Amino acid sequence: SQTIHQWPATLVQPVGSPLSLECTVEGTSNPNLYWYRQAAGRGLQLLFYSVGIGQISSEVPQNLSASRPQDRQFILSSKKLLLSDSGFYLCACTGQGNTGELFFGEGSRLTVL
Amino acid sequence: AQSVAQPEDQVNVAEGNPLTVKCTYSVSGNPYLFWYVQYPNRGLQFLLKYITGDNLVKGSYGFEAEFNKSQTSFHLKKPSALVSDSALYFCAVRENPNAGNNRKLIWGLGTSLAVNP
Numbered sequence: 292s293q294t295i296h297q298w299p300a301t302l303v304q305p306v307g308s309p310l311s312l313e314c315t316v317e318g319t320s321n322p323n324l325y326w327y328r329q330a331a332g333r334g335l336q337l338l339f340y341s342v343g344i345g346q347i348s349s350e351v352p353q354n355l356s357a358s359r360p361q362d363r364q365f366i367l368s369s370k371k372l373l374l375s376d377s378g379f380y381l382c383a384c385t386g387q388g389n390t391g392e393l394f395f396g397e398g399s400r401l402t403v404l
Numbered sequence: 405a406q407s408v409a410q411p412e413d414q415v416n417v418a419e420g421n422p423l424t425v426k427c428t429y430s431v432s433g434n435p436y437l438f439w440y441v442q443y444p445n446r447g448l449q450f451l452l453k454y455i456t457g458d459n460l461v462k463g464s465y466g467f468e469a470e471f472n473k474s475q476t477s478f479h480l481k482k483p484s485a486l487v488s489d490s491a492l493y494f495c496a497v498r499e500n501p502n503a504g505n506n507r508k509l510i511w512g513l514g515t516s517l518a519v520n521p
Contacts (some may be wrong), residue, residue, distance in 0.1 A: 295447075334513040335494070381447055390455055391436050391498040393509060395447035 297396035314382030410512035427495030
């Protein structure tokens with residue numbers, strides 16, 4: 292079964308600093324990959340998804356970008372963080388088959404000060 | 405438009421009592437339906453799914469859910485709640501893959517379940 296690794300788990304960054312959150316997947320090949328943000332411990336907002344290497348779809352205009360340099364690696368970045376970028380970031384992937392359930396990493400909590 | 409509604413922000417239940425967390429959906433075609441649980445500061449864990457077949461689906465940790473097509477609902481249930489079931493629960497729906505763009509799930513806003521000892 293698939294395992295999703297996210298790091299760092301916790302990050303405190305000043306406004307205007309860069310960001311890089313990394314996600315790697317084990318136990319599956321050619322997954323769809325997703326970055327979600329969860330604000331205030333509630334609803335999930337889809338930020339980016341990828342169906343293959345170098346293929347990124349952005350769901351909402353924002354201060355963030357994503358890249359997929361390898362099949363099982365997904366990176367979330369920013370050149371200059373804003374206060375509003377604070378939140379809990381979750382990486383997810385599809386499993387084997389085409390039934391659509393997602394499997395999530397343990398999340399990265401970002402606080403921008 | 406596709407949507408998922410979880411009408412209750414919070415559900416409180418006494419330990420040992422049955423629990424229900426409600427979910428209704430609006431999608432075209434035959435939906436794929438999912439329930440997830442999230443413990444504090446953790447990622448989401450997949451609980452169960454309905455794709456086709458028996459309307460009553462059994463999942464992890466003793467949870468089950470009933471698909472009701474006429475009421476467009478997929479309520480999560482457990483016969484006897486545990487304090488350790490206290491968490492945030494999310495319902496999600498995916499449009500049938502044969503219907504077109506199928507790479508994304510539509511999520512409810514979550515229901516916070518509190519099981520009191």
